[in-house]
Amino acid sequence: MKLIYLKDKNEEWELFEYNELFELKEVFTRNNITIGQFVRIGNDTRIGNDTRIGNDVSIRDSANIGAFANIGASARIGASARIGDSVTIGAHVTIGAHVNLLTSLYFNGSKDLVTYVGDNKISIGCKCFSVEYWKDNFKEIGKHNGYSEDEIKEYDNYILQVETFIKNLK
16 A cells, blocks of 8 residues: 655645555546556655646656646656655756756757756756766766767857856855
């Protein structure tokens, strides 16, 4: 038996026990939560109302997904990670265990999605590194992944914007 907490329209957490997610279909509908196919949700997880979770997503134990969040297909959310209200996680993005992503920032670049994932890290496409690592290595990574010179300049600009965003959070 697994436990899941779902936030209702009154912003109250309600505890449910289940074996399979389909047992909670009525509750998901009532709370405007959409769960895709082949989704795995760990024990003791919290999911806010009006949340969308794509196909083949894995959410590990004790994760907390805020209200109005959108988790893209094949994303991976680590154990005890915290995803804030209205945060969007792109498809195939991995958020590590214990990461707090409470403020969102993302850019839909010409080639890949750029996401600030918290903990001073940026995810571009399926690669996730610290801001400093990206600043030191973005040209080589871009060339290795078939980016044009213009695209490399574009993504350098995104990295610098994320760095400014992080400084302003403090």
